[in-house]
Amino acid sequence: MTVSPDPRQNHLLAALPDEPWQRWLPQLELVQLPLGKVIYESGGTLSHVYFPTTAIVSLLYVMENSASAEIAVVGSEGVIGIALFMGGGSTPSRAVVQSAGTGFRLSAQTIKDDFSRSGPVMRLMLRYTQALITQMAQTAVCNRHxxxxxxxxxxxxxxxxxxxxxxxxxxxxxxxxxxxxxxxxxxxxxxxxxxxxxxxxxxxxxxxxxxxxxxxxxxxxxxxxxxxxxxxxxxxxxx
Structure with missing residues (x-):
């Protein structure tokens, strides 16, 4: 018997209190994330955030000569598209699926509305963002030293x-x-x-x-x- 993917395989979704979880659940859309799929390009406008469940996504910085390097990796612990709720709307990095799997996506407006309420969603996403920034900073140091x-x-x-x-x-x-x-x-x-x-x-x-x-x-x-x-x-x- 086939088991349906569970959004709460993603740790951020699993950590949501009941009120935002009930709002989000009907809007979460299951997506297949095949190897090499580009979730967003550098400078592109983001329409959704993505919560990987079994897939792994690499955040890459791409140079003008097309050379690239990974600045962070995101899996079931995180979310793709932090620029949406941080106020940027776009980002200079590219998000590419490194390991095929599944995930769930949520509209930009939904997460921005909950983030602006300054409640548990905002606190959860800010904590995740701090952890992601640590990974990016440590990657830069590691690559240099x-x-x-x-x-x-x-x-x-x-x-x-x-x-x-x-x-x-x-x-x-x-x-x-x-x-x-x-x-x-x-x-x-x-x-x-x-x-x-x-x-x-x-x-x-x-x-x-x-x-x-x-x-x-x-x-x-x-x-x-x-x-x-x-x-x-x-x-x-x-x-």
């Missing part, structure tokens, strides 16, 4: 935290685009992790074999981001 091996470990762990299993479907070319580095560098870093028995990589499928070992090998950036999400996003926000 830490080795590619450490960056790859951080990226794998952050992605795993947003999946139910221990496998990712991702080519080395796509990982290189996410990290903003050459593919050869990712190949070398992945081989090091594979030789150490931490991962297995076969034809675009990455399986993490030793997560504790991967955590020991990464830099402090992963723990900083994870701890901030845990601190700021309790399972239930008081109404």
């Amino acid at each position: 830490h080795s590619l091996d450490q960056q790859l470990c951080r990226w794998l762990l952050l992605s795993l935290d947003r999946l139910t299993g221990n496998e990712l479907t991702m080519t080395q070319e796509l990982i290189a685009n996410m990290l903003g580095v050459r593919r050869e560098g990712v190949t070398e870093a992945a081989l090091k992790l594979q030789r150490a028995g931490l991962i297995s990589y076969v034809r675009g499928h990455i399986a993490v074999l030793d997560r504790p070992g991967l955590e020991r090998r990464t830099c402090e950036c992963y723990a900083v981001v994870k701890n901030e999400y845990n601190r700021l996003l309790p399972s239930k926000i008081a109404s």
Whole structure:
């Protein structure tokens, strides 16, 4: 028997108090998020926010020469489109599905109306935004000061935290685009992790074999981001 996707697989939706949840529930629209789907482009006007449930979405900054690098990753813990309720309406980043799955979307006007009430929705979304800003800042520091091996470990762990299993479907070319580095560098870093028995990589499928070992090998950036999400996003926000 097929189980219908549950919006409360998304942690933000699960943390909503009953009043806004009842308002939102009839308006939440199930969406399929296939690998590579662009949810919004840099500078585009946002019409909806997206709450991933089983998909993972990368936020990328794209340069004028089309080079790009990932500035954050969002999964079931978060929401895509914070510019809507922060007052911007558009953003210089691009949102692309990194791992296929499902999510739910909500109209821009609905979340803006609830945010403007200065109640639990506003507090929840501001806490999430602070956690996301921490991830963006830590990513910038990591890319500047830490080795590619450490960056790859951080990226794998952050992605795993947003999946139910221990496998990712991702080519080395796509990982290189996410990290903003050459593919050869990712190949070398992945081989090091594979030789150490931490991962297995076969034809675009990455399986993490030793997560504790991967955590020991990464830099402090992963723990900083994870701890901030845990601190700021309790399972239930008081109404």
